[in-house]
Amino acid sequence: MIYTCTLNPSLDYYLEFEQPIVKGATNRSSYDGFRAGGKGINVSIVLNNLQIPSRALGFLGGFTKDYYIQLMQKYPKIQPSFTYVEGNTRINIKLHDGQNTDLNVKGPAITDANFSNLSMKASRLDDRDFFVFAGNLIAGTKEKVIEMLKETIANEVKVVLDTDTDVIKAVAPCSPFLVKLTQTELAKYAGREILDREQTILEAKAMHREGVRHVMIILDDRSQAIMVCDKGVYVSNIIREEAPLSTVGAGDSMTAGFITEYIVTRDPEESFRFAASCGSATVYVHGLADKDKIQDFFETSALLKLE
Numbered sequence: 001m002i003y004t005c006t007l008n009p010s011l012d013y014y015l016e017f018e019q020p021i022v023k024g025a026t027n028r029s030s031y032d033g034f035r036a037g038g039k040g041i042n043v044s045i046v047l048n049n050l051q052i053p054s055r056a057l058g059f060l061g062g063f064t065k066d067y068y069i070q071l072m073q074k075y076p077k078i079q080p081s082f083t084y085v086e087g088n089t090r091i092n093i094k095l096h097d098g099q100n101t102d103l104n105v106k107g108p109a110i111t112d113a114n115f116s117n118l119s120m121k122a123s124r125l126d127d128r129d130f131f132v133f134a135g136n137l138i139a140g141t142k143e144k145v146i147e148m149l150k151e152t153i154a155n156e157v158k159v160v161l162d163t164d165t166d167v168i169k170a171v172a173p174c175s176p177f178l179v180k181l182t183q184t185e186l187a188k189y190a191g192r193e194i195l196d197r198e199q200t201i202l203e204a205k206a207m208h209r210e211g212v213r214h215v216m217i218i219l220d221d222r223s224q225a226i227m228v229c230d231k232g233v234y235v236s237n238i239i240r241e242e243a244p245l246s247t248v249g250a251g252d253s254m255t256a257g258f259i260t261e262y263i264v265t266r267d268p269e270e271s272f273r274f275a276a277s278c279g280s281a282t283v284y285v286h287g288l289a290d291k292d293k294i295q296d297f298f299e300t301s302a303l304l305k306l307e
Contacts, residue, residue: 002047002259003081003125004132005118006040006058007141008107010092011068017097035287036071037092039134039162042252042288046278048077049290050260055079057121059138061108062088083117085110100248110138119148127156130177130259134162134252146170162255165189172210179212180255183220197226197235201306204228214268216254216275222247225254225279227272233307234269236276240297244283253278253289269303277301 016031036045044054060068060082068089072078087108095101125131131152137145142164149171153159158177161168165188168179187194190203197219204215208228215228218238227234238250257278261271277298281289284297 001125001128002044002052002054002130002132003122004040004044004047004054004056004134005122006038006056006135007110007138007145008090008136009036009038009041009058009060009068010090010105010107011035011064011071012037012092012094014094015096017095019097021095021097021101034067034071036068039252040132041072042249043132043134043256044078045075046249046253046256046282046288047260048075049288050256050294051077051291052256052260052263053077053079055081057081057083057118059083059085059108059110059114059118060089061085064089064091081121083114083121085114107138110141115141115144119144119151122148122152122157123155125152125155125157127158130158130160132160132162132255132259134160134255137164137167142167149176150174160255160259162251168212172207172212175211175213178214178216178255178258179207180216180218180251182218182251186217197224200226201228201233205233214258214272216258216272218251218254218279222250222279222283225272225276227268227275229268231269232305234272235304235306236273236301238276238279239283240280242284245286247283249288250279250282253282257294269305273301273303274298276303 012035014033015029018030021027044056047054085108090105090107093103153174160178162180204217205228207215217226223239254275257275258271261274278294280297281293
């Protein structure tokens with residue numbers, strides 16, 4: 001089973017405006033709508049679109065909890081398994097008036113009892129399972145998260161990380177299955193500036209030597225992705241010839257795609273090719289890509305092996 005964990009999910013409230021937003025004035029939107037947000041949730045949604053079941057873990061609470069669960073009911077392959085807290089699940093505002101502006105909320109406080117409930121769920125997983133830990137941390141949880149992830153890896157669970165670089169650095173020697181980062185996040189992990197693709201590859205190889213089995217890096221312009229693993233160094237295009245509609249969710253789509261293909265083939269090269277196809281499909285749709293769109297891109301995808 002695939003488990004995704006989003007500590008701080010959000011109800012994302014999307015507002016679109018036909019004219020540029022004017023500060024200090026009344027602005028009326030041409031569209032508004034809610035979506036269930038969070039990086040781990042995005043991974044589960046793409047898995048759902050690929051007809052792959054997953055269980056969604058994390059924290060939900062307050063008056064927004066029920067509506068969040070209601071929004072997830074349209075994804076039949078996602079099984080909610082959240083830990084309920086007293087505080088309100090945050091509502092993030094996503095503004096679009098020709099450019100994107102995000103207004104993100106801190107989120108609810110998490111008690112020791114809340115986190116113990118989550119850790120207990122993770123402790124039940126074994127070598128048949130994937131555990132995708134994605135998204136930002138909640139204040140005061142870093143050391144608890146590191147301990148939980150180390151114990152989960154020790155149980156031979158295939159742990160996938162797309163989160164705080166301090167957490168990844170602490171867990172890397174334990175051999176997590178996959179780490180997905182952007183170029184900027186990789187620079188933060190390495191503690192040095194990364195200016196080009198060659199430097200990106202060098203730092204990704206260093207992370208692989210530290211213990212990460214598969215390192216997947218998306219260039220900051222989202223044009224390409226790089227993977228380093230035991231079989232070598234690979235690169236694939238994400239953005240094709242046409243201008244992308246939106247790069248939001250491309251990385252989460254890649255995470256879902258890699259796991260989906262790996263379950264079938266156990267081949268990291270083919271898994272990365274499918275992952276890149278999922279990322280490409282998402283940048284050319286509104287929202288997250290569906291199975292048909294992904295398959296179209298997969299049929300025309302190609303990898304370049306650099307080393």
